[in-house]
Amino acid sequence: MVTKPIFGNLISIDKLESLDDYILTTIEEPWQIIQSDIQNKPNEIIYNLNMDLKHLEYIAESLSEKVDDSFTIVGLGGGSSCDTAKYLAWKFNTIFKKNLNLILIPSIISVDAFLCSSIAVRINNKVNYIGESDPESILIDFDLIKKAPKYLNRAGVSDTISITSALGDWKLEREEVNGRFDKSIFNKAKKIALNLMKFKEDIRDITNKGIRALVNGFYEEVALCEKWGDARPEEGSEHFLAYCIESITHDHYIHGNIIGLNILISLFLQNDYAEFSYTDISEFFHYIMLDVSLANLNLSEETLRKALNLIQDFVLKENLAYSIYNSPKVKLDKKKVDKVITFINTII
Numbered sequence: 001m002v003t004k005p006i007f008g009n010l011i012s013i014d015k016l017e018s019l020d021d022y023i024l025t026t027i028e029e030p031w032q033i034i035q036s037d038i039q040n041k042p043n044e045i046i047y048n049l050n051m052d053l054k055h056l057e058y059i060a061e062s063l064s065e066k067v068d069d070s071f072t073i074v075g076l077g078g079g080s081s082c083d084t085a086k087y088l089a090w091k092f093n094t095i096f097k098k099n100l101n102l103i104l105i106p107s108i109i110s111v112d113a114f115l116c117s118s119i120a121v122r123i124n125n126k127v128n129y130i131g132e133s134d135p136e137s138i139l140i141d142f143d144l145i146k147k148a149p150k151y152l153n154r155a156g157v158s159d160t161i162s163i164t165s166a167l168g169d170w171k172l173e174r175e176e177v178n179g180r181f182d183k184s185i186f187n188k189a190k191k192i193a194l195n196l197m198k199f200k201e202d203i204r205d206i207t208n209k210g211i212r213a214l215v216n217g218f219y220e221e222v223a224l225c226e227k228w229g230d231a232r233p234e235e236g237s238e239h240f241l242a243y244c245i246e247s248i249t250h251d252h253y254i255h256g257n258i259i260g261l262n263i264l265i266s267l268f269l270q271n272d273y274a275e276f277s278y279t280d281i282s283e284f285f286h287y288i289m290l291d292v293s294l295a296n297l298n299l300s301e302e303t304l305r306k307a308l309n310l311i312q313d314f315v316l317k318e319n320l321a322y323s324i325y326n327s328p329k330v331k332l333d334k335k336k337v338d339k340v341i342t343f344i345n346t347i348i
Contacts, residue, residue, distance in 0.1 A: 155256025
C-alpha cells in the first residue's frame with residue numbers, strides 16, 4: 001500500500017536530527033540547502049545520478065560491511081536519489097537480510113518516483129522495474145521543495161495528467177481487443193486529473209497549496225493503480241513514445257516536459273477516442289508555464305519523426321500495454337507524421 005505523505009515546514013531537518021545511524025542518498029544541491037542546519041550528520045553520503053543496475057549493485061556491495069539493522073536509509077532529492085535509496089533498502093532487506101528502515105524526502109516533485117514502491121533502474125539504457133521498497137515515511141518539506149527551480153516542480157504535473165491520454169488508450173484497448181476494464185476505476189482516474197487542473201494557479205506559482213495538490217495527485221493515481229493492479233489508468237502511449245525517443249538518443253529529458261509533449265501527440269492521434277481535448281490540455285500547460293516545446297526539450301524534429309516511424313514496432317517489441325500505437329485506426333506513414341509535426345509546432 002502506498003505510503004501517505006506527511007506535509008510540513010522544515011520537517012526534513014527535524015527528521016534527520018532524530019535519527020541514529022543513517023545513510024543518505026542524495027545529490028549536492030538539496031544536501032547543500034539543509035546540511036548547515038543538520039548537527040546529526042549521516043554515517044555515509046552517497047551522491048548518485050547513475051541508475052544503471054550494475055552501478056547500484058556496486059554501491060550496495062561497498063556498504064554491505066558497514067551497515068547493520070540499526071541503520072536507516074534516507075533518500076533526499078529527486079527521482080534518482082529516492083530510487084537509489086529504495087534500491088539499497090530492498091537490497092539490504094531481501095538479499096543481505098538486514099532490516100533497515102527507509103525514509104524518503106523529495107526535494108523536488110518533478111516525478112512520482114518517491115511514492116511508487118517499485119524501483120526504477122536502467123539495464124542496457126532501458127528503464128526496468130525491480131523489487132519493491134515501502135518507506136516508513138515520506139516527508140514533503142514545503143521549504144525545501146520551494147528552493148528547487150519552479151519549472152522542474154511544475155513538470156511533476158505530467159505524471160498525473162498523463163491520465164488524460166492513458167484513458168483514451170484504455171478505451172481503445174477495451175473496444176479493439178476486449179481488454180480488462182473497470183468503469184469505476186476509469187472514472188476515478190478522470191476525476192483525479194480534473195481535480196488537479198483546478199489548482200492551476202497554485203501549481204504555476206508553486207505555493208504550499210500547489211505543492212500539496214501535485215503530491216496528492218501523485219498519491220491518488222499511484223494508489224488507484226495499485227488498486228487496479230498495474231499502471232493502466234495513468235500510463236499509456238505518452239510514456240511509450242518517451243521510452244522510444246530515449247532508446248534512440250540515449251539522452252535523459254525532463255520527464256514531465258517530454259511526457260507533456262507526448263500527451264498532446266497522443267490526444268491528437270486518439271481523435272474521437274480521446275477522453276480529454278488536446279486544446280484544453282495545451283491551454284493548461286501554457287497557463288502553468290510548462291514548456292513542452294521541442295526547442296525546450298532540445299529534441300529535434302528529425303528525432304521525433306524517427307521515433308514516430310518506429311513507435312508502432314517498438315510497442316510490440318517491448319510488449320507494452322495496448323495503446324493508440326497498436327490500433328489499426330492509426331497508420332504512421334509520412335503524411336500522418338507530417339501532420340503530427342505540424343500539429344505540435346502549431347499548438348505549442
